[in-house]
Amino acid sequence: MLTEELIQSVIDISHQAGDKIMAIYQQDFGIYEKSDASPLTDADLAAHNCIVEGLTEVSDLPILSEESADISWQERNSWDTYWLVDPLDGTKEFIKKNGEFTVNIALIKDGVPVFGVVYAPVLKQTYVGILGKGAFKITAGVRADISPKAWTKGETWKIVGSRSHQSPEIQALLDSLEGDTELVAMGSSLKLCLVAEGAAHLYPRLGPTCEWDTGAAQAVVEAAGATVTIIEDATDALRADAAPLRYNQKESVLNPYFLVSC
Known part of the structure; x- marks a missing residue:
């Protein structure tokens, strides 16, 4: 089912959606709250429509997108295979124009x-990321395989987190680690990708996310050889028996807290 042709088609679709977003991103706009008339919503919808149209042309599988999240649990519960889409992840990054949206x-x-x-x-x-076949990164047309980098004794921990102050829960996790820690700041689903490519060791998420926020990046993480596991709080973040984060298992599309690690 997952052929090289389909993989390339989906990559192309993501780039086409990115072009739709960029046409709006390059316009002048102020800082605003997301609303039906905002440029951000225009960008969301333009990317959503582009992706849905593209996926429909290459696949007959159902699609769950942030912009079509009103699909009932009764319907979703019957899906064993489907597309999970976030057309534009990184609202703050889009508004700040720092480029870290996906x-x-x-x-x-x-x-x-x-x-x-x-x-x-x-x-x-x-x-x-293709589970069982590895993960790679394309930069300016150049493809390179990626893999996570495990922490070694004496090394500084690189932890993906917020650019602003850390929550008490995250600080508790940092305090539990042996050695020095360094914050690696990044926006959107790129946080998970930093662990997948070995640019960071851990990404603890002790805040709300939805399934479309993490699905694609988790595929990259797990294909690269790292893990995304469910945690209750900072105290059990490094448990070896933690369960993997999974999708479409319940009516709510909210994720539990999780840790990305290698």
Whole structure:
């Protein structure tokens, strides 16, 4: 089912959606709250329509997108394989114009992200993960395989987190680690990709996310050889028996807290 032709088609679709976003991103606009008339919503919808149209042409699988999230649980519960889409992840990054927002397309099979594409149109970086076949990054047309980098004793921990102050929960996790820690700041689903490519060791998420926020990047992470596991709080973040984050297992599309690690 997941052929090289389909993989390339989905990469192309993510780039086309990125072009739609960039046409709006390059316009002048102020700082605003997301609303039906905002440029951000225009960008969301333009990317959503582009992706849905593109996926429909290459696949007959159902699609769950942030912009079509009103699909009932009764219907979703019957899906074993489907596309999970976030047309534009990174609202704050879009508004701040720092470039760290992404287009996200994932293929979910039996709750597992088996294929994902994360595209950052400003940075011109594309992350691709195929479970069982590895992960790679395309930068300016050049493809390179990626893999996580485990922490070694004496090394500084690189932790993905907020550019602003850390929550008490995150600080508790940092305090529990042996050795020095260094914050690696990044926006949107690129946070997960930093662990996948070995630019960071951990990404603890102790705040709300939805399934479309993480599906594509988790596919990249797990294909690269790292993990995304469920945690209750900072105290059990490094448990070896933590369960993997999975999808479409419940009515709510909210994720539990999780940790990305290698």
